[in-house]
Amino acid sequence: MNSIISLSVLGVLVLFLGILKKKTWLLPFILVGLMTSLVMTVLHWNMNRSLFHNMLIIDNTGVAFSAVMIFSTFLIFMFAAQYYRKVTRPLDDIYAIMIFALIGAVLMSYFGNLIMLFIGIETLSIALYVLAGSHKEAITSNEATLKYFLLGSFLSGFLLFGIALIYGSSGSFDLYAIHTYVVEHIHQGLPPMFKAGLFLLIIGLSFKIAIAPFHFWAPDVYEGTPTLLTAFMASVVKTASVVAMYRFFSITFFGIHGVWEMTVAILAGITIVIGNVTGLYQPNLKRMLAYSSISHSGYMMLAMVAFSGRTANALLFYAVAYSIATIAAFAILILIREARGNDYFGSFNGIAKNNRIEAFTLAVAMLSLTGIPPLAGFIGKYFLFAAAIEQGWLWLVIIAIAGSAISVGYYFKPIIAMYFREDQGTILQAGRPFKISILFLTILTLLLGVLPFLLSGLI
Amino acid sequence: MTLLVTLIPLLPLFGFIILGLGYRSIPKSIASILGPGTILISFILSLIILFNFHYFAISPFHHLFTWLSSGRFSVAFDFLVDPLSILMMLIITGVGFIIHVYSIGYMSQDEGFNRFFAYMNLFIFFMLILVMAANYAVMFIGWEGVGLCSYLLIGFWFKNQRFNNAAKKALIMNRIGDLGFLLGMFLIFTTFQSFNFVTVFDQAKAMTPGSGTMIAITLLLFVGAVGKSAQIPLHTWLPDAMAGPTPVSALIHAATMVTAGVYMVARSSVLYVLAPETMEVIGLTALATMLLAATIAIFQNDIKKVLAYSTISQLGYMFLALSVGAFTGAMFHLMTHAFFKALLFLGAGSVIHAMEGEQDIRRMGGLKNALPKTYWTFLVGTLAIAGLPPLSGFFSKDEILAGVFSFGLPVWIVAVAVSMMTAFYMFRLLYLTFFGSFRGSEHQKTHLHESPAVMTIPLILLAFLAFIGGSLNIPELMGGSGVLKEFLAPVFADAVKINQLPHHNIPAGLEWTNIGVVILLVLLMAWSAYRRFVTREPETETRNFFMRLAENKFYVDELYDAVFVKPALRLSEGLHKVVETKFIDRIVNGTGTGIIKFSNTIRYLQAGHVGVYMFFMIIGILLILFFNIIL
């Protein structure tokens, strides 16, 4: 609870600072604020209480995930200075909106009631619509925001419809209440209306996570959105939506796997295939990362399908590993764009020569996403595969590993370009804090890979 | 005693290592002492062993160390020094020493002097290992080792790719045989759980004659022998092997290595007598080889080639003897053959030396005045191989013929025919080389000279041996005691006991008449050869189809080339061009490219139009709802 409050306060204060034209204070202030709210979140550990008649449920899952999301945001803000170096006007609005979006995400990780879920999602989405279009001059940015807005609101309509149907059949918005309803009606079969609601809910969330066939927005929007915010989308938003979905499966729809698991499994399979295969052909890193994020959503669905007591943990680990790697990749992407104006793989040629740390970071990120031991990505994948195999979803796992095998094809493009292709004498201007933070990300990836038990036993 | 026994092979090895490491620094003088010296000591040691063995009956077994061991399976590096081995050791070291001495003179001008002696010593080492081995595995070491040495020595002048090809051919042919030998060993092991001669033979005695495994074992081993001893169909390497320096031909390709097959069969006599069918196979192979080689020999013009083919046919003799169970006879002939064939080769070497590398006998003639020593020794050799009494060849051949006669008349006739042909081509060689008028170039004529003492003395020594060598085993018929027979008796005792072959004794009169007939025929041959090649000029002889066929070795090489070598190369091409690139590699790359193509197609789903996206999403939604609600 405190974290939400503190975040909101932070957001408002940021706006004030903007009014006071205190540009230089902005980022430090935000970083400090995020740290404090992160601390507050962590203080909720093992608190396990519900607020406002189960409107919000503060449990370890929620705490862990929201901590992760706040942390990711923190990292992204680390790179904000670099990204907006050339911009002169105070960016308080954009930062504030990012923070509000974060609040939405945190709500999604705590919600105990469909109303809260809806509010969380909408807070997140509306903020994102704005962010996506925040680069007003660029036509791509406009297109991105338009597409995102139209599709987003369209699908949130379905989400709402789903909520309505569930409400209609169960007569409540409260997750536990619905669950009791489910438990009562499970043996004489759930009414179609409820089922329809359930699936519409899943669909609404799949859109946010970018599960095929609801992934179409992702590549375009990612490409059009300003890179920093793309990183935000790719890490925080995805995590939030995943945890939201997890809450459904762990609380409300607990005990009726039979109803949804096959559908989700098929969706996951399609997503993995489409994400990886399509990613293979992408000419530039940003769009490639979009597809990679799609495929990773597929992998996370793998964990949902193979639902068990360890799923939360597996998801957490995977989300962390994925977010870290992705953010690192986007950080390097920002540099490349700055130096070269574009992010086609050609622009990566030989940057390893003069920019060892940057190249190394990107390489590690890519390897981690590919799932090569001993990096965090591998452990995450291992957890998912293990869970899936344990539950006997062998065919799905086969698709998944086929996907990872294919993914080598595109994750190695930047590595090859950076290390094996001839040098063009590029030198990336990265500030010291920037370098430190990417190094930090790299070390984190390695650390989680070598000492996974730091995170694996958490929830 | 074990130490002494061990020293016998180790000394040549020692010589090899010294010469090999210091092949640059060591001066020729030292090399020419070290090389033969080690062999001489080994020879003396072998004599000591013989002496001890004979009078103090020391145990034939000498254990060195365990070589391979895995679980129950274990191969020990053991020596078995029984009469058979001792005989071979004496031949190898003795003849070896003489040839080494000869080489000092022969190779004196060669810059690879040290290398040569290093290889020769290495060869002696492996050869000794081969004959001293107490089990098949260790025997195999020597078996392969001598093959290697012959490879190295045939290709000694490696500048010349033709020689290298000959060397390669020799090793590969040997390897083909070795595979058979190896499989035979494996079969032995799986049958008797051991490689040791003694164990194997003891168990084998219990087995029923003519059993399948026995036949398989013996046949496989014989394949090895065929490879080593250049019998049909693997005989083609030996003539080419003459590319090597002449002493090599004398030592390796006449006296010792090529007889390894004979030795091996004799060693495994117990197994062979248990497989009569195999014996027949051996007999037929031997007969075929004898005939073929002899016919070819008649029409060869290269002095060494003639000798090479005669070697092949003489080896055929030995195998024939083995096939009729006359093991002692085979060994006896092996020994005498070592003497006179070495002698002949060295004589040829001396001739070539004098003719400055000329090997074609059509360019020679009338050398007997220029090289008297060579001529006389060569004459002895010829008489010996032709089998005229009282030279060694006569006794050994006679013993074999006797054995064959008791076996069956037709075989005897063939054998006699071959011995006649032998006489013919040997005398042809003799006449064309030493009689008549000189047909070489003027330059050669002026440079004709007798070889130095270091080369002639070995000739004389060998001539002496070739002369009296027969006395070792004069049959009872001629009031001889058959020393060798008695000496080897214990080795072949079991074999003879088991041997089922018919052994009705022949009346002495018949025996004598046979001998007489053979001698007469041989003399006749000598005379006809004289008529043909001395009184008439050799060039005038016109050659009909058959002659040309024989002259070209019946085109066996060409046949092999067409049947094995070329197809193999073409197959290799084909596999690489078709299977490898077009098939296997294409599948792998195809998967990759296929996925990329797939990607290139489905990425167009991302049409960029919001409407399209919405449309797809709706379809997705409807499908999900349809499958979950309606169904």
Add this chain to the structure above:
Amino acid sequence: MFCSMLFCIGVIGVLIKRNALVILMSIELMINSINLLLAAFSAYSNDPAGQIFVFFIMVVAAAEVAIGLAIIVLIYKTTHSIDIDVLNKLKW
């Protein structure tokens, strides 16, 4: 039933129309149909939560529409059209 039909109409409107404004309106239609649905349900099982939710939805929808209109204006400024198919720079 009626509400579902209304919803479907909205969906179809979104699908067939190419004009951003009309699509926005259709989405609103969808949302309103849901509001109606919720109200009906809450009346059916006399439980106020549903109607409260409706208010939430209205608020959020208002915000959404505001943003949406802003975006459309933005688009119009850059492309001088509000046809959604004009913008397809980002694809494949």
Add this chain to the structure above:
Amino acid sequence: MLTLILILLPLLTAIGIFFIRERRWVRNLALAAALIEFGISIAALIQYFLYCHCLLLFRLEWLAEYGISLKFGMDGLSMLMTLLTTFLVPIVIYVSFGQKVVRPSSFYSLIILMQAGLIGVFTSFDGMVFYIFWELTLIPAYFIAGYWGGENRIRITLKFFAYTFSGSLLMLVAIIYLYFRTPLPHSFDHIWLYASNLNPGEQIWVFLAFFIAFAIKVPVFPFHTWQPDTYVTAPYSGSMLLGGLMSKMGLFGMIRWMIPITYSVLNRTDGLFIIFPVIGIVYASLIVIRQDDLKRFIAYTSIAHLGLVAAGAMALNAQAMQGAMIQMVSHGINIVGLFIIIQYIELRTKTTSIRELGGIALKAPRLAIFFMIILLGSIALPLTNGFVGEFLILLGLFKYNVVFAAVSGLTIIFSAVYMLWMYQRVMLGNTNAVTESFTDLSWKEMMPLIAIVILVIWIGVFPGMFMKLAENGVGQIIGVVR
């Protein structure tokens, strides 16, 4: 404990070296580390023979709740392979001094890192840890071949990586699958994995996954197409590591993991899978005859030789498997020796085309001698290392199935054919323009070759120690199989 040091030392060295700039320092440090590593492994060997002829085990909980624990140990097999690794890596490093390496710090740290990975693979007794190290070796190999490689290295190395990676992913699935079939509490410990109970159907799938993964690594026909290109394009150090050590990972994996777990498949299918390597022997031997590039030549010969080893490993009897172990060591030594010689030749003549060479023996008798000895080793002449292994393997195969033995035995003929052909073309004959100014080896260059030749002879004449190690290791595996 020593085992842990053996893994950690290179890891730390690799990290350390990565940050050093001074070329000479990097080189010497790397060499020193490798030599120390060798010393440690010798110490481990002594310890092994002094105390229990058994595992020197080190265990540490890692992901307890997932049944993964860092379990390293040294039985006979691990000992042999570790010795091989620690013996070869210093040689590889030393030889690489010959050519000027760009970015030495990365280069040598990758080599050392690879060593760490290899030792991890050979000594880990926990399935998942094994897999982790298995992949860990892939990265350095990829980068070495890709960064320091020859022409169109990018395509080739990517193919290499993708191919092997796909294989190992299959293995990953198989291992995890086994994990859930192990008796409770589930564990990746090798004992547990051996004890996992699968029904025949599952066994076949698990077996196939393992087989493909390992076959690609070895490589066994028909999974070999990545290999020749990679050997050719990789720098010599890379080719040595790939051919000498990485290929052994596959065979080692077969013996340590595949066979004990799924031997029953081999029993049931009755040698169906031995056919692949056996075909490979003939196939590669035939293809090799027409190869012109020396590195490609070696690549194909190694397919043939390793095919024999794989066949031996799968023959499921003590002799064959022991022979396979010995032969793995011998082949590692020989192929590295051959690569060293080829490197010397290329350094002098700037070519590896057999056609263009010839008559080198005239100019460089030392080189000729070393070449000949190593070559004899690889054509398995008695009293060289090659023979011991091949003899045992063929004997074992003969016990298993006469036909296989006979066909594999053809390698005795074939190897002689192609090896001598190559030697004749390269070393013998008269010199030509290319080899006219060929200089003989200096003592510095001879060092590694001397070391290798000593081992060639040693294993050939007194294989006792190696046989003992192999016997102890194989004994347990066979024990499981029985």
